[in-house]
Amino acid sequence: PEDHMLTGGSVPGLLATVNFGSQARAGFEVLRRHRPKGPLMCMEFWCGWFDHWGAEHTVRAPGDAAAALAEILECGASVNLYMAHGGTSFAGWAGANRGGELHDGTLQPDVTSYDYDAPVDEYGRATEKFWAFREVLARYAEGPLPEVPPVPPVLASPAACTPTEWTALGEVVDVLGGPEREFGAPPTFEDLDVDRGLVRYRLDVPGPRRPYPLRAPGLRDRAVVYVDGVRAGVLTEDSPALPEPVAGPAAVELWVESLGRVNYGPRLAEPKGLTGGVLHERQYLH
Structure with a gap:
């Protein structure tokens, strides 16, 4: 204190x-x-x-x-x-x-x-x-302390599980995710009334144009990026730019994950998602 x-x-x-x-x-x-x-x-x-x-x-x-x-x-x-x-x-x-x-x-x-x-x-x-x-x-009790409850039973014995099939994340979102919505600029999680989890953003790079850096300043907290369906990199708050430039036209998907809400200090209540937009060179994408 x-x-x-x-x-x-x-x-x-x-x-x-x-x-x-x-x-x-x-x-x-x-x-x-x-x-x-x-x-x-x-x-x-x-x-x-x-x-x-x-x-x-x-x-x-x-x-x-x-x-x-x-x-x-x-x-x-x-x-x-x-x-x-x-x-x-x-x-x-x-x-x-x-x-x-x-x-x-x-x-x-x-x-x-x-x-x-x-x-x-x-x-x-x-x-x-x-x-x-x-x-x-x-030492401070007025009488004998109560008996300690028995150790909780183990729910189940250890078991091995071998996955035989898998479902692409996009298909999972199509079934379990909320409705798709369009915005003039990328919304934050709060704009979407999302408190945790993942949000899929879809943006377009106009073209034709030569390759330029693509970055997400203000990203919170982590994004897996796909360009024309091909994984292009993982962005974080401290590393918000793709390693390779992107040419246009191109379709860009960013799967943005909240890694946890800050629960102490001056950064309480900070928003999650694409809080600073997505830039291709100096232009905002939408």
């Missing part, structure tokens, strides 16, 4: 809390500078952490996390475990962050698993961290 967080986010007359993963006494000292009276609470005690695609799985030692929890309770404070129980972000609902000190840098999408190295893991099993936390919490 920092002064600018509390002065910029708390509301006079309502309970103010702080978030942290360690150094509870220092955190509550900051809170007391702004709220000399009232209850102390750590609203998010970060006992683990989430994972980003391409990064190592984050693990926090059970003893270290339990010691941090004990320090919170020694301060006479309330605490909310974040996360107490790991989970799974199904159907493209995983979030994302932005890198950099100001959280406005490269997109860092979260993986599907939100296990978080939590005391109760993604499968619903008590971990070593759970038992360490239980030992700390038992």
